Amino acid sequence: MAYQRLWRTRVGRLTLIMGAAALALLVFSGLASAQVALPEAVTEQGDSIRALFFVVLAIGVIVFVIVEAMILWVVFRYKRKSDDELPTQVAHNATAEILWTGIPTVIVVVLFIVSFFVLQDIQAAADPDEDVVVVDVQGRQWAWAFNYAVPLGTELSEPISPSLSETEIHLEDPSLVVPFMTLKLGVEHMRVVSRTGDVVTVDRAVNGTVAIRHQAGAEVMRVFNGTDTVAEGRLQAADNTPIVTVPVGQMIRFNIASADVLHAFYTPQFLTKLDAVPGRVQTLWVRITDSGDFKSQCAEYCGRDHARMIYTVRALPLAEYEAWFSDKAGEAPAPIEGDFGGEEEVEQQEGAIGNPANGQQLFFSLGCNVCHGDFGEGVVGPTIAMTIVPLDRVILQYREPLEAMSVFPPDQVSDDEIADIYAWLQTVPRPPEADVIPSKLAELIEAGG
Template sequence: MGLGLGENTARLRRTVGGLMASAAFALASAPAWAQDRLGQPTPGGIDLQPAASVLKRDAIFFHNAILLPIITVICLFVLALIIWIVIRYNKKANPVPARWSHNTAIEIVWTVVPVLILVGISLFSFRLLFAYHDTPPVDLTIKATGNQWNWAYEYPDQGIPEYISNVLPEAELAKRGMPHDLYRLAADEPLVVPVGKVVKVLVTGADVIHAFALPAFGLKTDAVPGRVNETWFRAEREGVFYGQCSELCGDDHAFMPIEIHVVSQAEFEKWVVSKGGSMTPKSAAPAAAPVAAPAAADAAVPAAEAGAAPAAASVGATTGVPATAPAAAPAAPAAQ
């Protein structure tokens, strides 16, 4: 029995040592496989995507510095209460249960304290909501329409008509040398915006409710048919950023990626020209053409009247009737 016990002890030690070594290796290698990726999900990541706009940076601060500490403290406090109650008021430690039903002081505390916590959270929450609502002066406007199952984009100020953005096929990823992680994230016709500019996005839906969501910019706006919602962002760095429709919208909901390329102003202008648009706003010159037509018609009326006057004068000279327009009007009933 002594040998069996020693063998079991040694086996247990080896098992524990192996588990500790595995845990140490996992912790040591965690930064390698969970390194945050910019603009796309991180395999094995546990944090929010890195911020690429001021709105997302404020949202990360609200989550990490306000909500997370409060949630952690509340969870630890409740856990401590449960442990204390289990130990203090179990049947062995407390064979005779108390017969009181409530405690006024405790009830006041657990009512007032949560209210104060919610009020404190609301101060930061409303500040963030106002930042989303109060759009700065806009440099670029884009209309995004959700369809089953793709996105349609339009640049009204640049005269770029609506074009469709579909998911990039899996086979196309390999042809372009892109990693397979981008499948269902990459699109064949991405959005292109200049860096550092305020971009307003008008979001609507063509059939059912979709959602325009891009985590790196902190965007998530519902695309509702018959309604136009508005959001904005200002990209702080160049790069490629990915999002998806985040509202369950049908069979191919997972095939509605959103891809945004943030480029320099010069590259953006080249892209606008390649799409048949122009950086010069549409002028009011075409609107002046309909106005000129009535003016020409008005000018033609005096000319016609001037041409009719000599004809009437010649008639008066042969008939002896004064050449006046009112004199010609009563002649019509006489002819009848």
């Protein structure tokens, strides 16, 4: 054999040894920085998955060792000793055949049963009377939005646009137990107007969201955007990555949706990931056991800036979480004053550039709020409320975006519609200077570019 021939010369031996060493070095240098083992789970569900993994691993190791040992035994025991000695030829052996069919069958059945129970365990919803933190997750090219449900009883703002039709929903209606009614932004985007007994009146197609709690008859909640951002783990200079803050110890329900293509919600320490599928809401239940910041990312290739879809899950002890939450809930943006004109009075005022009421709806239905915040205050994208960027340059931004904004071609949003959005954004107050997320484009224009 070639190896044997090589091994006979000194140079050959050296080559072989160096080659093996280089290969080992290559393999281990990769492993040193990479996470080889399964990460420690920080959720109860992750613990079950980890336990299942080790059961499967143990069975695999046992089978591997037995099979390898038998192969080696056969290789050495039945090594060809002379050319005329042939091994005994066996046609069949009932015992061996039953064993090699039976044992794998038993293993597969055991794995099936064990995984079935683990799956049930990790997909189990919270108890009906348990407190649940509901977070609506929306993936979009290329950002994540996290919206929180606020229990009823929290003060509700007036509907923004009173002209939109109000709808009554009955909490006992089982169809409303469908987790999250707001997937079609702009169509099912709703906010609570009032609640009497079992009947909740919602306002459709406006800012704010109604999520129905998982159990029938439970409270209806308004969702607000309580996402913090962090300027670390940057991939490009203007990048802020969102933080989704959650409590330790309480059941959390992530309602995972996508506004465009497939994305995947993936926190390695959860030991599970779930795709964000357009047109559908997927539910991920977790109860976190350890506090900390867990770096997370989109785990389904979704286009040019997929790599920027990073976020952090921040798990805080319950008391700290509650303090953070009430702080955020208090901050929930106040409704904007003013009459934007309803459908009956689309007529434009003299000299106005667009129809702000229409613009406001488009802003949500196109998902601009995901990156720019419900009030254009800026999240992943810059603050665009009352932008100084002129309309024609803004139209260009939709068509050929600077930085990681999604492309909006004319068949998705026309120039006139952009003018409407622009008009609405010009009526929305800018946040205090300290909270403004700077816009490159605005800076360029200010600099006279």
